[in-house]
Amino acid sequence: MPTFYGTEVTSRLMLGTAQYPSPAVLADAFRRSGAGIATVSVRREAGGDQAGQDFWALIRDLGVAVLPNTAGCYSVREALTTAQMARELFDTNWIKLEVIGHADTLQPDPFGLVEAAAQLAEDGFEVFPYCTEDLVLCERLVEVGCKVLMPWGAPIGTGLGLNNIYGLRSLRAYFPDIPLVVDAGLGLPSQAAHAMELGYDAVLLNTAVAKAGDPAAMAQAFGLAVEAGALAATADPMDARDMAAPSTPVFGKAML
C-alpha cells in the first residue's frame, strides 16, 4: 500500500465527502469501498465558531485517515489560513492543497500553488498538492518540499477520466519514487483501474460516487477497480501488438 509522508495507508482509494445524499450514505460508501482516506473541506463549513463541527465529527467517526483540503481557496493567503485552521481542527499536518485559478473549470493556479506549497512545507505541513499533469510544475512542487503529487485526470466533476495519458505516464516515469495520486475527473471505475495500471499509487474522487444513483455500490465498484488495476500493474502486463496472435497454431493461412 502507498506510504504518504511516512504513513502507510490501508487503501489506494481516497474519497471526498461532499455532495452525498446524506452522511449515512457517505458512511456506507466508505464502508463498502474500503477507502482509507477521507478528504474534507473546511473553508465553507467553518463559518463562525466552527459551526461545521457536527459534520466533522461524522467524518472522524468513519475511522479512516482524514486529509483536510483547501477547496474553494483562490489565493495563496486564503489557502494558508485554511490550512492552519484545518491543522487545528483535525490535528494533522496533512493538507490537500488546492489553489484554484479559474472559477469555472476549478483548474489549479500553478503559480499560487507552488508559492503556497513552499510556505506550508516550511511551516511543517505535509502537502498533497492538487495540480495539473504539467511536468515542470510537478518538478517545482517537489523542489519546494512536496513528497506527494496529485495531478488531475480531468477537470473536477466532469467524469471524463484520464485526459492526458501521455502526461500522466511521463510523470510516473520522471518521479518513480514520489507517490502519485490521480485526483479529480474520474467518472467510472474502469478509469480508476487505468490510473492504477499506469503505475499510480492511488486515486481520489468524489462526484463519481456521491452523484451516482447508488453511491455505496459505486464506491464499492471503485474499490474493486483500484485493487484490480494495482494488481495488474504488478503482474507485468503483455504489450499490445498490431496483429492477432492466435494461441494455437493455424495451418494453411498466410504468415504475415
Place this chain on the structure above:
Amino acid sequence: MNGPYTILGGGVCGLAMAAELSSRGAKVTVIDPKGAPGDHACSWWAGGMLAPDCEGVSAEPEIVRQGRKAAGWWASHGAQVQHEGTLVVALHRDQSDLTTFARRAPSAATLSKEQIAEQEPDLADRYSKALFLADEGHLDPRATLIALHATLARRGVRFGGDIKGQVIDCRGLAARDSLTDLRGVKGEMLVVRCPDVSLSRPVRLLHPRFPLYIVPRGDGVFMLGATQIESGERTRATLRSVMELMNAAYALHPAFGEAELLEIGVDARPAFPDNQPRIRRIGDVIYANGLFRHGFLLAPALAQMTADLVLEGKIPEVWYEDHRER
C-alpha cells in the same frame, strides 16, 4: 387518549402536529418562544414545494412515499395548495444533469420548446428542453403557517401556558440538547421582486453544487433557494452563496438582473445522519424532528403517524425509535 398534549415548538412540525391532534379531538397546547409563526422557525424560510418526485432523485424512497400525502393534507387543513407541477431546466452546459434527472424521476415528462411555451411562456425562448412533473404542487409557507396558527387558535388550541400531559417535542434544531445525533444543515435563500418575469410554478435549475429552485409567490415576488452547507450556524448569509443564488436566477432569465432584492434569509435545517425524520421516544417525551429540507413535505406524514401513536397506540410504520429504558 384525548390528552392533554403539549407540543413544544410552533414551526411547521409543531403546527402540523397540533392540527392533526386537535382535528382528531385531542386537547392541545403549543408552547413556542414567540407564540406565533415567525423567522425564529426554519420553516419560515422554506420553499414550500410539495415535490416528492423531484426530491426522490436524491432522497430515500420513503421520503417520496410519505411526501405524496402532503398536498392533500395541506389542502384539507386550509392551505392554498397550487397544483401547477414542477418544471426542471438546465443550462446548455449542464444538459447531462437533465438526462440523469429524467432517468431518476420516472414520472417526469420531457417538454419540447413549444410545450415549454405553453407552460411558461417567459422561458420558451431560453430553453429547448425541460422536464415537467405534473403531479407536484407548492404553497406559500408563511401564509400557510400564519393561517394554520389562526385556525388552530379558533379551534381552541392554546398557545402558551403550562406544560400538561404528554409532551411532543417539535423544536427542530433547538432540541439538540436531547437529540445528540441531530445536526444543522445551513441554507440561504433570497426573496426578490421581478415584475418582468412571470412564472406559474416552481422552476428547478439543475446546478452542480446545490438544488436550486425559484418559487413564484405572486405579485412578481419570487423565492430563490437554497444552499445546503454542512454547518449548524443559523445566521450569516455569505456573499458567495448569495452571489450563486443571484447568478442562477440571472442565468435562468436575464430579466432577474433587474429584480429588487427584498430579503436575504438564512437558517439551519434539523437533520439526522440519514436526512430522514424520526419519531423518537426518550423517557416520557416524544420527539418529532429531523425534517431536513422536507418540512412542508413530510410534516403531515410525521404528524399523522405521531397522532396514530399517541391516540391509538399504533406503532408508526417508519421512522420510529423507542429509546425508553426497559
